[in-house]
Amino acid sequence: MSATETIRSGNRVRDLNPATQVLGCLVLAVVALLFGLVSMAAVVVVCFVLAAAAGRFVAFVSTWAKTVLVLSLVIVALQTMFIPGEEVWWEWGPLSATGEGFRRGTLFASRIMGAATPLVLLVQLVDLRRLVLEMERRGISPKVTYVFVATVNIIPQMRDRMGVIMDAQRARGVETDANWWVRIKAFFPTIGPLIISSIVGVEEKAITLEARGFTATGPRTSLYSIQDTGVDRVLRVGAWVLLAVVVVGRVVLWLR
Amino acid sequence: MSKLKDQFTLMAILLIPIGVAINLLGGTLAKQLQMWIFLDSIGTFLVAMLAGPVIGLITGGLSVVLLSIQDPTLLPWAILATAMGLVVGLLAQQGFFTRWGGIVAGIVIVVAASVLVSVLMSIYLYGGFTTSGISIFTGILHDNMGLPLGLSVTISHVLGETVDKVISILVPVFVIRALSKRTLLKFPLGEIYVNARTRGTSDAGA
Numbered sequence: 020m021s022a023t024e025t026i027r028s029g030n031r032v033r034d035l036n037p038a039t040q041v042l043g044c045l046v047l048a049v050v051a052l053l054f055g056l057v058s059m060a061a062v063v064v065v066c067f068v069l070a071a072a073a074g075r076f077v078a079f080v081s082t083w084a085k086t087v088l089v090l091s092l093v094i095v096a097l098q099t100m101f102i103p104g105e106e107v108w109w110e111w112g113p114l115s116a117t118g119e120g121f122r123r124g125t126l127f128a129s130r131i132m133g134a135a136t137p138l139v140l141l142v143q144l145v146d147l148r149r150l151v152l153e154m155e156r157r158g159i160s161p162k163v164t165y166v167f168v169a170t171v172n173i174i175p176q177m178r179d180r181m182g183v184i185m186d187a188q189r190a191r192g193v194e195t196d197a198n199w200w201v202r203i204k205a206f207f208p209t210i211g212p213l214i215i216s217s218i219v220g221v222e223e224k225a226i227t228l229e230a231r232g233f234t235a236t237g238p239r240t241s242l243y244s245i246q247d248t249g250v251d252r253v254l255r256v257g258a259w260v261l262l263a264v265v266v267v268g269r270v271v272l273w274l275r
Numbered sequence: 276m277s278k279l280k281d282q283f284t285l286m287a288i289l290l291i292p293i294g295v296a297i298n299l300l301g302g303t304l305a306k307q308l309q310m311w312i313f314l315d316s317i318g319t320f321l322v323a324m325l326a327g328p329v330i331g332l333i334t335g336g337l338s339v340v341l342l343s344i345q346d347p348t349l350l351p352w353a354i355l356a357t358a359m360g361l362v363v364g365l366l367a368q369q370g371f372f373t374r375w376g377g378i379v380a381g382i383v384i385v386v387a388a389s390v391l392v393s394v395l396m397s398i399y400l401y402g403g404f405t406t407s408g409i410s411i412f413t414g415i416l417h418d419n420m421g422l423p424l425g426l427s428v429t430i431s432h433v434l435g436e437t438v439d440k441v442i443s444i445l446v447p448v449f450v451i452r453a454l455s456k457r458t459l460l461k462f463p464l465g466e467i468y469v470n471a472r473t474r475g476t477s478d479a480g481a
Contacts, residue, residue, distance in 0.1 A: 082345070085346075086345070086346040086347065086348055087347065087348055102424075127400075130400075131348055135347040138343065138347035138350065142344050162283075165288075166288060166291050166292060166333075166337070167337075169289075169292040170291070170292040170295045170337060170341065171341070172292075173295075173296045174296045174299055174300070174341075177297075178300060178303075181304065202308040203308070205308060206308055209304060210300075210301055210304060211446070211450065211453075213300070214297055214317075214318075214446070214447075214450050215450055215454065217293045217296070217297070218290075218321075218325075218450070218454065218458065219454075219458055221289045221290055221293065221461075222458070222461060224289050225285050225286055225289055228289075233285075234285065
């Protein structure tokens with residue numbers, strides 16, 4: 020193990036074992052869903068605090084506001100406007116805001132917010148390289164982790180190739196920026212060559228991987244290692260206990 | 276179970292990242308060219324047609340998981356994407372995408388399945404409205420024309436899904452037609468298309 024290098028960022032929250040981070044965020048999402056608005060608000064606050072502790076507050080808030088917050092607001096607004104009800108707040112042309120719609124909207128929006136906020140946090144905390152290492156350490160097949168990593172790496176490559184194809188097609192006279200119909204027609208000469216060239220390239224990739232022992236069986240070694248500390252274990256046990264407590268608590272509340 | 280293992284050849288596994296990338300880029304391109312449909316399942320369909328239902332299912336699911344990194348509110352749509360990969364893969368195994376009649380039938384089945392799943396998800400998870408442009412249409416149908424919510428969501432989804440799925444199926448069909456027999460045969464389902472082509476040479480010249 021001495022020959023391996025541990026990947027560290029220097030931040031204690033981000034340096035937790037990825038398994039701990041994943042479990043923690045999933046438990047938060049479950050807690051948020053089980054007890055309505057109060058638990059949702061509590062979970063969102065916890066996520067903000069954790070993001071700040073991880074030093075990712077700005078990135079977290081900007082992603083959160085652009086996705087979760089926007090969708091929640093849109094859902095509340097559309098439900099308020101379009102769901103008919105007795106309790107009409109005001110009318111504006113064909114639209115009428117109703118109390119029933121507003122309550123229905125906040126119900127759906129709070130579910131989405133409660134489940135999605137911990138996921139935004141998780142994306143900010145987890146480092147892909149560490150997550151993959153941890154997955155392999157826990158015995159997940161390298162084929163699975165390869166698909167994961169290759170996908171993340173291949174997207175920028177293919178985006179570059181798409182740019183090249185678009186330029187080439189423009190050079191030979193395909194218009195890409197005119198009216199709607201012209202743009203639709205430009206879609207096919209761009210996506211077609213992109214797909215065909217990628218598929219033909221698959222064989223080359225297969226040969227390259229075979230030559231490097233990808234399908235070889237037996238134990239593997241990695242240049243990097245990952246730590247699973249006592250703190251991680253304590254936190255994971257704590258997360259499981261919390262999960263058990265809230266699920267049992269919810270069931271008890273239902274039965275009463 | 277041996278059938279399941281046959282689908283996981285190295286070539287099929289390597290196809291997954293490409294399928295996911297095509298999904299994401301198709302979606303980006305559709306946005307860039309300001310088309311109002313998603314076109315984000317072309318890769319799933321292509322992979323499902325070449326490598327079968329299980330690989331197709333994984334491609335669909337993984338695409339949505341990756342999209343969710345930027346927008347976690349999309350994560351539930353993974354259910355729809357995996358269902359689509361599965362359905363197209365099963366149809367492909369039966370040789371649906373080798374004849375025009377089969378392709379048309381395939382499109383009808385895929386649209387029906389996708390409308391069913393997406394309507395159920397829209398209603399039960401998001402309450403009928405999402406951030407997509409089609410939600411406004413749902414609202415108008417529901418509020419101004421007095422149609423029940425379930426019906427309004429269904430009508431607006433049928434319109435969006437039909438155009439989207441017709442294109443998303445036809446692009447892979449034409450791509451497969453353009454691939455050489457040599458390339459096709461390397462993928463688990465390639466033989467189906469090669470056989471259809473050999474049969475077709477006598478009358479259609481495909």
